[in-house]
Amino acid sequence: MLQLPVVAAKPVTGTPLVATLPVGFASTFSAIDFIDVFQQDTSLDKVDIFNILAIPGVSDNGIWSAALAFCERKLAFGIMDPPRQAAADPFAARVTPTLTLPLIAAEVPLIPKSTNGALYFPYLNTTDPLTAAPIELPPSGFVAGVYARIDTNRGVWKAPAGFEATVNNTIGVVERGRMTDQRQGTLNPIAVNCLRTFPGVGATVVFGARTLEGADANTAFQQWKYVPVRRMALFIEQTLYRNLGWVIFEPNDEPLWIAIRTSVENFMLSLFNQGAFQGTKPSQAFQVKCDSSTTTQQDVDNGIVNIIVAFAPLKPAEFVIIKIAQLAGQTHS
Secondary structure (H helix, E strand, O other): EEEEEEEOOOOOOOOOOOOEEOOOOOHHHHHHHHHHHHHOOOOOOOOOOOOOOOOOOOOOHHHHHHHHHHHHHOOOEEOOOOOOOOOHHHHHEEEEEEEEEHHHHHHHOOOOOOOOEEOOOOEEEOOOOOOOOOEEOOOHHHHHHHHHHHHOOOOOOOOOOOOOOOOOOOOOEEEEOOOOOHHHHHHHHHOOOEEEEEEOOOOEOOOOOHHHHHOOOOOOHHHHHHHHHHHHHHHHHHHHHHHHHHOOOOOHHHHOOOOOOHHHHHHHHHHHHHOOOOOOOHHHHHEOOOOOOOOOOHHHOOOOOOOOEEOOOOOOOOOOOOOOOOOOOOOOO
8 A cells, every 4th residue: 555644535526727828938938937937825726736747848946946846736637748859769850861859768868766656658649729730738727628528527546547548639749759669668668648640549648657756767756646646646636635624723632533534434444435446445546544543632732633534546457458368178079
């Protein structure tokens, strides 16, 4: 089980909120203008609640670092865009004998790492609604829409990926971003979430669900390897913070701890009944602790009550392994 320490239980309701900045913004303002927005006490910091942050078209490491740090502080999740000209493979990168585009795999080590963000690749082809001219747009805005749709239809615990995660208002990925199964097999393990156009599906879909810390080689953050697992933890933590305000200034003793456990357990049970966790019974799916073992006398003296929530997350199935065997020695009449 994953352990989630929280101090603040019914779910946060309403349409998922997405904070975005317009495409082209980065070409008008410097990096410092973006970075200032993510500082404490700014207008964005005073937004009551949001859970998704996208900065379409931005691929500046300084801005990314500030944005991801902001997401971690606000219990939100950042959707990151790749460098615009990044290509999927060496053949796609070779424009002319003397001009080569950067490979997305080579850009990954330069990207800031965080469990509260994910990178999506490549750019998408679409049509300008005003001029009807073909244009390329960064994937983050499209992916944010997929997040919101999957959250509403299935729940935060469902990976925003797969054939259900179709991308609207696009005519497919840019040519330099098209790839084979084998090429995705090299990008997925380094936490590049690919958007792909499958002829049999008739649509472009999000086909990856790893956080920026989700590379196979990174063992330190394996519990937060997948987007839905991390976002589920953030959802629980944010919900409990916002719905345990009644705890403030209550006598910090056993009656309060019992009331807190009851409230949080009811919330977790409601998620279990929706299929949000592994396990066939609640005791296998989640645990809630709030007692003298989590809140010491020193905590009580300091006005602190500690709650520990652990849950067994649903992890996405990334690979399908098919084994075929022949039946030998069969007789036929």
